[in-house]
Amino acid sequence: MPMTTASLPSVPVEPEFLAEIESVLAEGESLAEFVEAAVRASVERRRVQAEFIARGLRSRDEAKRTGDYVDAADVVAGLQGKLDDARARLSKPPNSSE
Structure with missing residues (x-):
């Protein structure tokens, strides 16, 4: 069965x-291509966001069921430690003997 296409509705803009939209189009990019790419990116962002929320809710429910919680202060401290380690690595001069 051949795939059919549909059109997005016309959107009135000032x-x-x-003019601002047209000023950021890539070389050879049409307004329709830009709008399609923007809509696709927005759909993907919303899908990822919905999956993230669903994972969080499942995790919450599992924690309630098992009583196995991690204290927020412990999580923040662990993340801070990782950030501190990364900053320390970035602040070291490159090893010239490698």
Whole structure:
């Protein structure tokens, strides 16, 4: 069965905003291509966000069920330690003997 396509609805915008959009188009990119890419990116962002929320809710429910919680202060301290380690690594001069 051949795949059919549909069109997105026309969206009225102020002339100034249309000019701003057109000013950021890539070389050879059409307004329709830009709009499609923006819609695709937004759909993907919302899908990822919904999955993130669903994972968080499942984790919450599992913690409630098992009573196995991690204290927020412990999580923050662990993350701070990782950040401190990364900053320390970045602040060291490169090893010239390698």
